[in-house]
Amino acid sequence: xxxxxxxxxxxxxxxxxxxxxxxxxxxxxxxxxxxxxxxxxxxxxxxxxxxxxxxxxxxxxxxxxxxxxxxxxxxxxxxxxxxxxxxxxxxxxxxxxxxxxxxxxxxxxxxxxxxxxxxxxxxxxxxxxxxxxxxxxxxxxxxxxxxxxxxxxxxxxxxxxxxxxxxxxxxxxxxxxxxxxxxxxxxxxxxxxxxxxxxxxxxxxxxxxxxxxxxxxxxxxxxxxxxxxxxxxxxxxxxxxxxxx
Amino acid sequence: xxxxxxxxxxxxxxxxxxxxxxxxxxxxxxxxxxxxxxxxxxxxxxxxxxxxxxxxxxxxxxxxxxxxxxxxxxxxxxxxxxxxxxxxxxxxxxxxxxxxxxxxxxxxxxxxxxxxxxxxxxxxxxxxxxxxxxxxxxxxxxxxxxxxxxxxxxxxxxxxxxxxxxxxxxxxxxxxxxxxxxxxxxxxxxxxxxxxxxxxxxxxxxxxxxxxxxxxxxxxxxxxxxxxxxxxxxxxxxxxxxxxxxxxxxxxxxxxxxxxxxxxxxxxxxxxxxxx
Numbered sequence: 002x003x004x005x006x007x008x009x010x011x012x013x014x015x016x017x018x019x020x021x022x023x024x025x026x027x028x029x030x031x032x033x034x035x036x037x038x039x040x041x042x043x044x045x046x047x048x049x050x051x052x053x054x055x056x057x058x059x060x061x062x063x064x065x066x067x068x069x070x071x072x073x074x075x076x077x078x079x080x081x082x083x084x085x086x087x088x089x090x091x092x093x094x095x096x097x098x099x100x101x102x103x104x105x106x107x108x109x110x111x112x113x114x115x116x117x118x119x120x121x122x123x124x125x126x127x128x129x130x131x132x133x134x135x136x137x138x139x140x141x142x143x144x145x146x147x148x149x150x151x152x153x154x155x156x157x158x159x160x161x162x163x164x165x166x167x168x169x170x171x172x173x174x175x176x177x178x179x180x181x182x183x184x185x186x187x188x189x190x191x192x193x194x195x196x197x198x199x200x201x202x203x204x205x206x207x208x209x210x211x212x213x214x215x216x217x218x219x220x221x222x223x224x225x226x227x228x229x230x231x232x233x234x235x236x237x238x239x240x241x242x243x244x245x246x
Numbered sequence: 247x248x249x250x251x252x253x254x255x256x257x258x259x260x261x262x263x264x265x266x267x268x269x270x271x272x273x274x275x276x277x278x279x280x281x282x283x284x285x286x287x288x289x290x291x292x293x294x295x296x297x298x299x300x301x302x303x304x305x306x307x308x309x310x311x312x313x314x315x316x317x318x319x320x321x322x323x324x325x326x327x328x329x330x331x332x333x334x335x336x337x338x339x340x341x342x343x344x345x346x347x348x349x350x351x352x353x354x355x356x357x358x359x360x361x362x363x364x365x366x367x368x369x370x371x372x373x374x375x376x377x378x379x380x381x382x383x384x385x386x387x388x389x390x391x392x393x394x395x396x397x398x399x400x401x402x403x404x405x406x407x408x409x410x411x412x413x414x415x416x417x418x419x420x421x422x423x424x425x426x427x428x429x430x431x432x433x434x435x436x437x438x439x440x441x442x443x444x445x446x447x448x449x450x451x452x453x454x455x456x457x458x459x460x461x462x463x464x465x466x467x468x469x470x471x472x473x474x475x476x477x478x479x480x481x482x483x484x485x486x487x488x489x490x491x492x493x494x495x496x497x498x499x500x501x502x503x504x505x506x507x508x509x510x511x512x513x514x515x516x517x518x519x520x521x522x
Contacts, residue, residue, distance in 0.1 A: 012380065135380065137340040160340050164382035201335035204299055209396065210323045210352030 007164075008135045010061045017059065017133040021228045022142040028235040029130045035242040036122045042115070044245050045122035052125035056132050069128055070121070077120040084113030136160045162198065169194045247310065249275040249404050249436040250296060254305035257291055265291040267460040268305070273438060273453075275310075275403070278430045280447050281440040282471075283457035284482025289440035290331075292457065293406045296438065297328045309404070324353055327402040331409040333389035342368070342384070342392050343377040349400040367395035371425065387418040394425070407439040411446065419443075423450045445486045448472065448508030456481050472508055488513045 011018055017025075036045060053066050089106025096103040130139070137160065144153050173190050255269040265288045273279045283289045294300045295307060298314055307314040309325060317325075327349070330336040339345035346367050350360040368374045371391040376384065384392065390410065397405055410426070411419040427450050430437050439451070447454055448468040456464035456471060458481035464471045472478065475485050475493060485493060489508045496503040501520060507513040 007382075008380070009383070012383065137344070137380065140340075157340050157344075158338060161338055161381060165334050198334070201330070201332070202338050205328075205330060205336045206338060206348075207319075208297055208299070208323055208328050209349040209400070210320065211348075212352065 008131065010056075010059065010065070010132045011135040011138075013059070015059055015133075016227065017055075018135075019225075019227060020133070020231045021222070021224055022134045022138040023145055024224075024228055024231055024235065025130055025134050026139065026142050026146070028231075028239070029126045031239055032126050032242060033123045035239065036126065037119055039119075039242070039245065041245055042118060044242065045118035048122040048125050049118070052129050055129065059132065061132055066128070069131075070124065073120060073124040077117040080120070081110075081113035081117050084109040084116065088112060158202075162195075162202075165198065166191065166195060247275045248308070249273050249277070249310060250438065251308040251311075252292070252295070252305065253308070255292075255295060255302045255307060256304040257295060257300060257302055265460050266295070266302075269457075269460070269462055271455055271462060271465065273436060275436055276430070276434045278427065278437045278450065278452045279439070279455060280451035280453070281438060281455050281457060282442060282444065282447065282481075282483060283440075284442060286459075287457040287481065288460040289442075289457055290408055291460075293328065293408050293438065293440055296404075297326050297406055298322050323349075324400060325402055326404045326406065327397040327400050328406045329393050329397050329408065329410055331412055333386070333393045336393045336396065337381045337389060340380055341377075342373065342379050342381065342395075345381060345392060346396045346399045349396060353400065363399040363401070364395075367399040370398055370429070371395045387414060387421070390414065390418070390422055391425075394422075398429070402435070404436045404438070407437060409441055410439060411441065411443055419446065426450070442483065444472075444478075444483055445488075448486055448489075448512075456483065458482070468508060469505070473506060492516065 032048075036048060039045065053063075056066055057063065085105045086103050087109065089108030089110075089112075091107040092104045093107045093110065094105040096105070134142075137157070140153050140156050140160070143156075144150060170187070170191055173187055250271070250273040252269045252271045255266055256264070257266040258264045269288075269292065281289045281292060291300065295302055296309075298317075298319070301315075309317060309322070314322065337345050339348055343364055346364045347360050350363045355363070364377070365374070368377055371394050373388060373391055373395065376388065376392075381389065381392070394410075407426070410422055414422060423446060426437060426439075429435055441447070451468060454464070454466065454468050454471040455462055456478070463481050464474070464477055472485055472489055475490075478484060484490065485506075486508050488510065489506050492503050492507055492513065495501045496506075503516060503520075505512070505516070507516045
């Protein structure tokens, strides 16, 4: 379970992980905007196919890529179904289940297909960012972009303790009593553990002089030569995307 | 000079459990003191009173001669630091360097000074190559070391250790204890360590305070404290294994043993004497 949530791959040392997080954030946001604005089908298809290839070349296991794509793919397919059956006026197919009759429309299918491609292409960009940039670096970049410090601090704590909670959840799930598998008991146990943990963490923070959010904990590094090279490459990709819109 | 003094300290929890009943202790500067006791003896409560997390119901705690009540929070957290039993409680930042920097940043130090202290603390716990690693990627012993580094970076005069060796394998116990002892010797930091690992005490600790049901039942050098095994048993403790072996040799096999050895070195000397 940890593999799906972990940013272990972003901690590895390679050209893309070494690049400044701010650059990657700006690039991915612009790429998503251009992808969403694209009217041609081949643009999202290119992204959907090329991002996994890049990630595989960084030795990210295919299983992890598929796991991470599954959730947005599920949402995208639901949207495709809704669009196909509830939007349009040219019937292409009818489904009868007892008294229930569903009609698929050509316009809905086309529209839904375009939405699916855009969702999956945008998700691929996010996947690219999350596999090449650790969450602390993303949050540091967020602070540099003047996101609210309180929100960033909560994200830092969430990032830290999500793995502790996952361990606790695993321990409870592995308990020999089958009755503990009841979702209510499991959730209750995790909530109590989280509550205890929050008190202990608060005390530890107080003992190390915590008063308020302190942005001095975060220091962004200066841009390096490789970052300027990346600006050039990212720029070319964005121009290509823009021209294909 | 006294680093810590507790004078007639009483403390009860809101449910009425009397955790400490008139504690009197005095720990000189630079001493490595161990608070020994069974589960529920009041060890952790005592540490939480010494670091100011709890306030005594009666009595007073003095830090370097000043009542803890008169020391403001900012001054107290720079003088007295605590290493928690569970590293997950203490490590709340996403990366090692950020966690170690947390205390120094809150002390208002310059960025340069914070960077220096983080590097020095990482070097002291032999984790210099882990600065940018996320905390969840560390092993348990590494997490313990990062906890210690976070405390060392604040350069406190007193460090309270709540069972620092719990859940560690034997090699981990030795490595952490050696590290603490070296810091105690080299930097003159006063350590107060709560533990129920009696085997560690004679090897690393200068002075032992035994707690039982919230009362100090013994206080002195390990040799003196471990000479009365009955008192230890009543406090839900035991002699170190080596001491127990020699006690049996003395009492049941009638060997002439003058001083009860508590460490491997002492036992070796005693055995040499017996065999000669």
